[in-house]
Amino acid sequence: MDAVKRKDAGKWRDEFRLPPRGIGHLEPGMIDPGSNDMLAFHIAKSAYQVRPDIWNLAWLGKETGLPKGELEKRIRSLYDRRILMLAAVPAVQVYGYGLYYWFRKFRPGTLGGVKLLAAQAAQKNGAIWEGLETTGAFDLVQGACTPTLDQLFWNILLPTAAHEHFEWTRICPIARALRAEHMNLWDAPAGKDREYEWGADEPAALLKAQQQIDEADVRLLLGLNRKRAPQDYFDFRALAEASGLDARTLETGVERLLLETRQLVPIVYLNWQMLGLTQTIFAVRLRQSVTIDRRSQLADELTAIAEFHTIWQFADAHYDLGLMACTQTANIAALRRRIEEIAEVDLVDEGQAHRQYRCWGCRLDDASGMWEQCVAPGAAVAEARA
Amino acid sequence: MKIDGVRPYVLEGLRHAFHPRRIAVAGASRHAGKLGYEVVQALRQQGYRGEILPVKPRAKEIQGLQAYPSLRAIDGPIDLAFLALPAYIVKSAITDCAERKVKVAAIAASGFKELGNAPLQDEITGFCRTRRLPLLGPNLLALGNPHFPFSCGLTSYNALPGHIAVVSQSGATLLAALGYSSTHTFGISFFAGLGNKADIDFSEFIAYAGEDANTQSIALYIEGLDSEEAFVESCRAVVPRKPIVALKAGASAIGGLAAMAHTASEPGAADEHYDRLFERAGVVRVRTLQELLDASLALSSMPPALGPNLVVVTNGGGSGLLAADECERRGIALQTLSCLSATLDARIAACAPRAASHLNPIDLGAASTADAYCNVTLRLFADRSVDGVLVSVCPTSITDIRKITGKLIELADREKEHRKPFIVELQGGGDCEAAIQHLRASGIPAYPTPEQAVAAFAALRASARLRETLPDRDAPHSRIDDLQQAALSLSQPGTNGALGIP
Numbered sequence: 024m025d026a027v028k029r030k031d032a033g034k035w036r037d038e039f040r041l042p043p044r045g046i047g048h049l050e051p052g053m054i055d056p057g058s059n060d061m062l063a064f065h066i067a068k069s070a071y072q073v074r075p076d077i078w079n080l081a082w083l084g085k086e087t088g089l090p091k092g093e094l095e096k097r098i099r100s101l102y103d104r105r106i107l108m109l110a111a112v113p114a115v116q117v118y119g120y121g122l123y124y125w126f127r128k129f130r131p132g133t134l135g136g137v138k139l140l141a142a143q144a145a146q147k148n149g150a151i152w153e154g155l156e157t158t159g160a161f162d163l164v165q166g167a168c169t170p171t172l173d174q175l176f177w178n179i180l181l182p183t184a185a186h187e188h189f190e191w192t193r194i195c196p197i198a199r200a201l202r203a204e205h206m207n208l209w210d211a212p213a214g215k216d217r218e219y220e221w222g223a224d225e226p227a228a229l230l231k232a233q234q235q236i237d238e239a240d241v242r243l244l245l246g247l248n249r250k251r252a253p254q255d256y257f258d259f260r261a262l263a264e265a266s267g268l269d270a271r272t273l274e275t276g277v278e279r280l281l282l283e284t285r286q287l288v289p290i291v292y293l294n295w296q297m298l299g300l301t302q303t304i305f306a307v308r309l310r311q312s313v314t315i316d317r318r319s320q321l322a323d324e325l326t327a328i329a330e331f332h333t334i335w336q337f338a339d340a341h342y343d344l345g346l347m348a349c350t351q352t353a354n355i356a357a358l359r360r361r362i363e364e365i366a367e368v369d370l371v372d373e374g375q376a377h378r379q380y381r382c383w384g385c386r387l388d389d390a391s392g393m394w395e396q397c398v399a400p401g402a403a404v405a406e407a408r409a
Numbered sequence: 410m411k412i413d414g415v416r417p418y419v420l421e422g423l424r425h426a427f428h429p430r431r432i433a434v435a436g437a438s439r440h441a442g443k444l445g446y447e448v449v450q451a452l453r454q455q456g457y458r459g460e461i462l463p464v465k466p467r468a469k470e471i472q473g474l475q476a477y478p479s480l481r482a483i484d485g486p487i488d489l490a491f492l493a494l495p496a497y498i499v500k501s502a503i504t505d506c507a508e509r510k511v512k513v514a515a516i517a518a519s520g521f522k523e524l525g526n527a528p529l530q531d532e533i534t535g536f537c538r539t540r541r542l543p544l545l546g547p548n549l550l551a552l553g554n555p556h557f558p559f560s561c562g563l564t565s566y567n568a569l570p571g572h573i574a575v576v577s578q579s580g581a582t583l584l585a586a587l588g589y590s591s592t593h594t595f596g597i598s599f600f601a602g603l604g605n606k607a608d609i610d611f612s613e614f615i616a617y618a619g620e621d622a623n624t625q626s627i628a629l630y631i632e633g634l635d636s637e638e639a640f641v642e643s644c645r646a647v648v649p650r651k652p653i654v655a656l657k658a659g660a661s662a663i664g665g666l667a668a669m670a671h672t673a674s675e676p677g678a679a680d681e682h683y684d685r686l687f688e689r690a691g692v693v694r695v696r697t698l699q700e701l702l703d704a705s706l707a708l709s710s711m712p713p714a715l716g717p718n719l720v721v722v723t724n725g726g727g728s729g730l731l732a733a734d735e736c737e738r739r740g741i742a743l744q745t746l747s748c749l750s751a752t753l754d755a756r757i758a759a760c761a762p763r764a765a766s767h768l769n770p771i772d773l774g775a776a777s778t779a780d781a782y783c784n785v786t787l788r789l790f791a792d793r794s795v796d797g798v799l800v801s802v803c804p805t806s807i808t809d810i811r812k813i814t815g816k817l818i819e820l821a822d823r824e825k826e827h828r829k830p831f832i833v834e835l836q837g838g839g840d841c842e843a844a845i846q847h848l849r850a851s852g853i854p855a856y857p858t859p860e861q862a863v864a865a866f867a868a869l870r871a872s873a874r875l876r877e878t879l880p881d882r883d884a885p886h887s888r889i890d891d892l893q894q895a896a897l898s899l900s901q902p903g904t905n906g907a908l909g910i911p
Contacts, residue, residue, distance in 0.1 A: 062497050069498040072466030073479045149440070267500030267529045395467040396439050 060276035064111045064289065066266045067257055071109050072102055072395075077262055078247070082255040086246040089239060097243055105389045106236060106297050107244070111287045112383050114200075114209050118286075120168040122152070122197040123175045124335065124345065126306055126372075127163040130190045138162065141185045146380045146391055150179045154381045157304060160372035161193075164304060164345075172196065193306075195345065198338035201322055204382070205332040206248060206290045212323045217281065217288055219248035222330040225352040232351035233298040247291040253278040256289060294387055295349065301377050303355045305362055307344040308370040318343055321367060330358055342372070350375065410534050410607055412636045415616040415643055419609055422543030423617040425512035427554045427599045429488035430459045432561065433480055433511070435502045436493035437463030437471045444517060445493035448561055449474070455567060457559040462487065480505035487511045491561045492546075496520035496529070499547070503533055507540040516546035517562060522605055523548060534607040548604030550580030551587075555597050556623050562602065571596010572625035572709040574618040576611065578603045579658070582630040582698060589702055594849035596709070598623035610636050612643035619647035628705035629655040629692075637686060644690035645879050652708040652872040654693040656701040657683045691875040693868050703861050704868035707854040711830040713873030716796035717741040718749055719866050720789050721770035724777040725803030728836055729770030732799060732859035739867040743769045750794040760784035775805045779816040786820060790827045797830035797866050801859060802844070804837035814844040818851040830869045834862035 067077050075098040080091050087094070101107040115122050129138060145154050145165060153166035169175045172194070180192065199210035207218045226241050236244075254274055263270035280287055295302065309318060322336040322344060333347035348358055362371055379387055386393040432452065438445035445465070449472050452461050463471040466478040477483050480490060480502060490511045492502050496518040506514045514537070521530035530547060537544040545552060551562025555570040563580065566587035575597055577583040583602040589595050598621060601614060611634060618624045627647070634640050644653055660680040687694045693708070695701050719741060723729040733743050745768050746754040757767050762781055766772040773781050782800060789798045800817060804810055814833075821831050833848050833855040835841035841857065848855035856862040 065495065066497050069495070070501060074501075265501035266497045267532050268497065392468070392470060393439055 058276075059272065060279045060284070061287075062266070062268060063257060063259065063262055063273040063277045064280070064287070066262045066268075066273070068109055068111065070262075070265050071098075073099075074261065074265065075099055077257055077265065079255050079258050081258075082251065083243075083246050086249060087239070087242045089243065093239075094243065097240060098247075101236070101240060101243075104235065104297070105394055106240075106294050107247075108292045108294060108385065108387070108395055109289070110292050110383050110385060111289050112203055112206065112208060113287045114285070115168040117284070120170055121172065121175075122166060122168045122200065123172065124153070124164065124166040124195045124197060124337070125180070126161040126193045126195065126342070126374075127165070128160070128190045129162045130188055133188045137185050137188050141183070141188070142378075142380070144183060144185070146386070146388065146393075148179070148183070151381055152384055154379065155302070155304070155376040156378040156380070157374035157376045159374035161304075161306065161374045164374070164376070166197075193341040195335075195337035195340035195342050197335050199319065199322060199336040201326055201334040201336065202331065203333050204290060204292055206288055207326065208288050209285050210336070211326055215326065216285065217250040219245065219250065219290075220326075220329040220332065221245070222328075222353055225330065225349070228352040229298075229349075232300060235298050244291065244293055253281045292382065296377070296379055296387070297389070300352070301350045301375055302347050302379075303350045303353075303358075304374045304376055305344075305346040305348075305359065306342040306372040306374070307346065307362060307368055308341065308372075309343040309367045310369045313343075313367045317367065321365065328358070328361065330354070347376070410531070410538075410635060412610050412612070412639050414639050415610075415613050418541045419543045419613045420616055420620075422513035423609070423613065425488040426515070426543070426545065426552060427617070427621070428557060429512075429559065431462060431486060431488050432457075432459060432559070433462040433464055433477075433483060433487045433490045434493060434561075435464040435480060435490060435505075436495075437465045437468075437476065438493070439465075439468055439471055443493075444563060446472075447563070447565070448491060448493055451560060451565065455558050455560055457557070459488075459559070480509050480511070483509065488513070489561070490514045492516045492518070494518060496526070496547070500529070500533055500536075503536065503542070503544075507536070507542050511542065513543045513545065515549050515552060515561065516544065516604075517549050518546075519548045519604075521547045521607070530605060530607050537608055544608035545601065546604045547607060550577075550583050550602030550604065552599075552601040554599040555590075556599075567591060568597040568600060569594060570598075570623075572598050572623060573705045574598045574614075574621065574624040574627045575600040575705075576603065576614045576618070576627065577601070577630035578606060578632045579630050580604070582656075582701075585698060586628070586702060593702075594846045595702060595706060596849075598625070606635070610639060612636060612639040615640070615643040615647050615653065619643075619651060625651060626705050626709035627651060627653040628701055629653065630698075630701065631655055631657045632659050634686075641686065641690040644692050648691035648872075649876055649879055652693065652713065652868075652876075653691070654695055654701060654704045654708060654868060654872075655687055656695050656698060657687075688875070691879045693871045693875065695864075695868070699861065700864055700868075703854075703856060703865050706849070707830070707832065707865035707869055708872055710852045710854055711832070711869055712828045713876060714797045714830045714866060714870040715873050717870055718744060718794060718796040719799055719863075720746070720749070720795050720797070721799045721801060722773065722782065722785050722789070723770050723801035723803070724773050724775055724782075724805070724808065725801065725836075726766075726770075726772050728801045728803055728834065728859050729772055732801060732834070732863050733770055735860045735863040736866075739863060741863075741867060741870055745769050746771070750792055753788070753792050753794065756788050756792075757785055760788060770801075775803075776807055779809060779813040782813050783816045783820045786817065786831075787824065790820075790824045790829055790831075795829070797832070797869065799832045799834060799862050799866060801834040801836075801862070802841070804835070804841055810835070810837075810840045810844050814847055818848065818853065821853055822851075830866060832856070832862050832865055834859055 070077050075095040080094050083094055145151050150167050151165055152168050155164040167179050200208045201211045205220050207215045209216050259270040259274045262273050325334055330348045330353035331346045335345035337343055385395055385397045434448050436445040437449050440446055449463055461474055462483050463474050463476045464480055465476045468476040470476055490506045494502055499516055551564045553560030555568040564587055568587045568590040575586045580602045590597050618627045695704050721729050721732045736743050754767050762774055764774050789795045802813055835844050845855040854865055
């Protein structure tokens with residue numbers, strides 16, 4: 024691992040200082056998810072399905088080489104085919120929530136119908152933030168944001184359908200969210216947040232692995248997610264026209280969100296299951312003797328591997344790291360070897376995800392008829408309590 | 410926002426708003442508990458027989474109905490666009506409404522002037538006025554017409570069809586009336602919770618109520634009036650045919666500030682100003698929510714009291730005394746029968762039980778029968794010196810509440826040509842409550858306390874007095890009858906409605 028050398032650990036600690044969740048806010052719970060800073064994203068999220076002009080098409084045209092009309096046509100087509108979805112990944116801790124994931128394994132011999140019921144229950148449960156169905160070392164990977172671990176246990180896990188059929192449940196509180204679906208988040212190493220990472224060979228492999236999107240679509244996807252100046256994300260005049268609000272106010276809000284509070288990261292999500300792709304999830308346990316700062320340092324080092332499109336660092340859990348890569352576009356065997364080469368690694372469990380029914384509170388499975396039905400963190404908790 | 414007078418295109422919009430053949434629900438949701446879900450579900454459950462058009466760019470189908478990505482994607486006319494959308498995307502939907510020539514738009518979202526966002530509210534209102542798009546809300550709770558039937562908004566109550574128009578700036582007050590409707594037989598002709606009432610003014614609802622064939626009285630809850638002269642003018646045009654009763658809130662110092670935060674109502678003039686304003690408009694003013702409900706009920710079902718001479722008939726001395734005291738407090742002190750008429754006392758004595766007291770109240774005694782009540786009441790109806798009759802029934806163990814109630818209903822129906830206010834009061838338990846509902850369903854205002862019954866009479870008297878100050882006017886030509894005729898055909902299962910809905 025070459026991102027941070029062991030001998031630089033002291034320097035790294037000084038720089039990193041292990042602030043609360045590594046984000047630049049003052050205090051958890053002090054930022055209002057409904058604040059005016061969020062307005063531009065709210066408007067975009069409500070309008071982009073029918074108004075591709077809310078994007079900064081001029082910037083996007085230069086970035087992708089595609090003319091405006093072509094951009095609009097492709098964005099609408101990709102949305103209508105449920106391949107793209109705009110999301111703003113929120114750093115839920117700044118709203119006063121913790122983000123908890125858990126891995127679950129069914130008892131041997133559990134009937135398929137029981138698994139289906141469990142999946143349906145999770146799909147319907149608005150408190151579930153993320154949900155993946157897997158095969159392999161574990162059967163379900165789910166996440167939720169709640170104010171406390173107690174609430175996760177009593178309000179979400181215990182009422183879950185068919186829990187008596189699970190052999191084990193491993194709760195993994197997220198200490199740091201470094202990357203999700205190729206997008207570097209607030210806990211990525213300094214300066215790398217909002218960078219959209221794909222392995223060098225992955226775009227070409229993506230084109231070979233499916234027939235639903237072409238090279239221009241991939242360019243568009245990469246362009247939509249390219250890290251850029253706040254003013255280049257949207258056409259703020261279009262947002263102002265849609266909302267009746269002041270364009271400059273909307274732009275200032277995005278500037279504050281992305282550069283100051285860093286409370287969310289915009290992403291245009293690629294719905295891989297719609298393309299027939301699958302994901303490999305590595306759940307990694309480090310040796311018990313590994314120090315806390317070294318665990319974080321290792322997570323940072325792993326961000327150098329672009330094929331890991333999702334990187335979670337857990338705290339006080341059975342697993343210390345969660346890593347995801349696309350089975351069809353990445354070299355999974357090579358990635359596993361790289362993990363196993365890390366001296367501190369004690370265990371690597373592996374699962375294959377074939378279905379993702381929710382991500383960041385938004386439902387993804389079009390077959391359920393609930394595509395892009397979103398549940399805000401607060402609503403999710405309220406629903407779980409109810 | 411101020412208007413100079415009732416705008417014809419708004420009146421036309423309200424006709425469609427309360428008889429919508431096609432309702433678009435922008436922001437329709439697949440998620441139970443969200444407004445956009447509940448509105449669609451309620452429309453389906455209420456038996457709305459028009460067309461529901463959910464608008465949701467993320468969904469292809471909502472509750473089994475085809476969903477449209479935008480209002481622009483809907484073919485054909487749209488009578489009502491109900492916007493269950495957050496404030497920040499309302500402008501876009503309103504633009505679509507104008508493009509699609511929607512007849513009327515309703516904004517449920519808050520977050521406008523009441524939260525300091527006046528520029529956005531004013532911009533949207535100005536846009537709507539330029540495009541002649543009548544706008545309800547923002548911050549609107551609900552609107553509906555139980556006769557049609559339909560209800561759109563944040564209410565799960567199914568109001569009872571009736572003759573009282575309820576127009577409330579407060580959602581809470583509207584909910585109280587809607588909830589009260591089915592549990593207390595309070596029939597409603599149409600209702601609207603106005604919220605910030607950015608565009609459509611109280612005066613325009615009053616003008617609409619004036620031409621609505623189902624409406625016989627109008628109940629208003631007001632926090633602020635933007636266009637006082639338009640209000641007065643509209644009321645004066647309607648009051649000769651349909652009484653109006655108003656509850657004005659925000660009289661206290663802190664209440665005025667709260668009204669601004671609630672529905673963006675500007676802190677207004679002193680409360681006495683509204684006394685004078687309502688007097689000029691011919692509007693009966695009440696001070697409590699219960700009075701608003703009680704008075705509007707009486708005004709919807711009884712003629713105005715042409716004079717102050719109320720006679721109280723009771724089988725319980727206490728209830729009669731309480732009624733008498735309340736009459737005096739309200740400036741309509743009871744007169745003895747001999748003061749009212751030279752022969753009334755004798756005629757009552759001839760038909761009342763021997764032990765009855767013939768003052769006013771007339772106390773028939775605890776053993777009073779249905780026949781005694783009816784004989785006395787009949788004579789009071791017939792006596793020209795009596796302006797109204799209040800019958801009070803106390804449920805002793807030998808009082809046959811059901812029989813008395815049934816006979817009084819028969820009597821009132823038989824003698825209705827006297828056109829004299831007739832009010833019943835029953836104080837007691839469940840049997841009295843059931844009798845009250847029975848009486849109300851039969852068109853007789855009935856109440857559980859003497860004070861409420863007297864207040865209802867006082868409203869009828871005030872209504873008559875206020876009418877005398879106004880010029881009588883013929884009802885304007887009304888298109889609403891045509892629409893209501895069509896609504897009737899819609900409500901007949903199996904018919905091809907005149908509105909073209911299969």
